[in-house]
Amino acid sequence: MQIVPTKVVWMDGKLVPWDQATIHVASHVIHYASSVFSGGRCYRRANGDPVGFRLYDHAKRLVDSCKLTLMADQLPYSVDDIYHAIIQTIEANGLVPCYIRPVIYRGYGELGVMSRNCPVNMFILIQDWGSYLGDRPARVMVSSRRRPRSDSMFMGAKTGANYQPGQYMKNLATMLGFDEAIALTEDGLVSEGSGENIFMVRDGVLYTPDLASSVLGGIMRDTVITLARDLGIEVREQRIPPEFLYTSDEVFFTGSAAEITPIGLVDTTPIDQTPGNITTLIRRSLFGIINGPDVEGQPGWMTRHGGWLTSLNLATE
Numbered sequence: 001m002q003i004v005p006t007k008v009v010w011m012d013g014k015l016v017p018w019d020q021a022t023i024h025v026a027s028h029v030i031h032y033a034s035s036v037f038s039g040g041r042c043y044r045r046a047n048g049d050p051v052g053f054r055l056y057d058h059a060k061r062l063v064d065s066c067k068l069t070l071m072a073d074q075l076p077y078s079v080d081d082i083y084h085a086i087i088q089t090i091e092a093n094g095l096v097p098c099y100i101r102p103v104i105y106r107g108y109g110e111l112g113v114m115s116r117n118c119p120v121n122m123f124i125l126i127q128d129w130g131s132y133l134g135d136r137p138a139r140v141m142v143s144s145r146r147r148p149r150s151d152s153m154f155m156g157a158k159t160g161a162n163y164q165p166g167q168y169m170k171n172l173a174t175m176l177g178f179d180e181a182i183a184l185t186e187d188g189l190v191s192e193g194s195g196e197n198i199f200m201v202r203d204g205v206l207y208t209p210d211l212a213s214s215v216l217g218g219i220m221r222d223t224v225i226t227l228a229r230d231l232g233i234e235v236r237e238q239r240i241p242p243e244f245l246y247t248s249d250e251v252f253f254t255g256s257a258a259e260i261t262p263i264g265l266v267d268t269t270p271i272d273q274t275p276g277n278i279t280t281l282i283r284r285s286l287f288g289i290i291n292g293p294d295v296e297g298q299p300g301w302m303t304r305h306g307g308w309l310t311s312l313n314l315a316t317e
């Protein structure tokens with residue numbers, strides 16, 4: 001999806017015009033990928049109201065990623081500050097629906113691998129971003145690249161550096177005519193897509209790789225597990241052999257960008273049910289909450305009240 005300039009970018013506490021939202025080439029992040037980020041969405045409900053989906057959880061995971069990259073003690077913002085800065089950025093741009101990309105990174109200071117003497121900077125930009133993998137079932141390949149183990153890199157952190165194998169997987173998959181690639185763990189078990197978690201349905205049971213399978217702890221992953229259990233569906237988070245990818249009744253990706261995307265083909269094997277009944281049920285439940293206005297999901301999931309979007313001249317509750 002092509003980037004389209006918006007009015008402003010939030011940079012280190014200020015709203016900066018799009019064209020002035022730049023960083024210096026000497027910044028540590030340019031040389032050593034010293035960044036962490038997140039990506040959430042603000043939706044417009046069927047009745048016109050804007051709603052942020054699990055934005056506080058995105059801010060919290062961002063700070064957790066800073067802890068895992070030894071930036072948290074130098075970060076001048078709390079989870080609350082980041083959450084409010086996200087809202088301020090949406091409001092200042094007046095763009096709903098939107099995808100929100102906060103990035104925390106090591107800026108301009110010293111050259112060299114040691115980054116503690118470089119400042120911890122932050123920006124937030126938003127974009128009008130449609131469905132990440134398109135509207136038809138995804139065609140995926142199993143990659144020859146493995147997701148590293150968390151004793152090499154913390155795979156539960158959302159760091160820029162963690163996306164190196166992912167970029168290779170995704171680029172090669174699209175060059176070969178697929179939409180996305182799935183990585184296995186270093187032990188050869190199912191891990192996740194380059195930008196999504198993965199779920200499989202077998203005989204009515206929902207499976208997803210556990211958090212020790214080199215996956216990112218996706219906020220949509222957690223949402224889907226919660227919604228499935230609410231619907232009475234048995235969910236198993238466990239180590240998963242790659243055979244499940246080819247022989248499950250339903251397979252789907254989850255992510256804040258990808259939402260819930262059914263998978264129709266793995267390498268050369270079509271998936272029997274695309275989208276299957278359980279995928280459809282969970283998707284309906286998710287969009288029931290997003291579209292509202294009467295269903296809310298878990299406490300704290302939705303940002304909708306209190307007039308924070310009043311300058312957009314939209315109804316608030």
Ligand SMILES: Cc1ncc(COP(=O)(O)O)c(C=O)c1O
Binds near residue numbers: 216
């Ligand atoms: C590697 C990876 N796994 C999983 C996810 C899903 O995470 P979330 O649901 O928090 O968007 C993403 C999303 O960006 C991702 O990049």
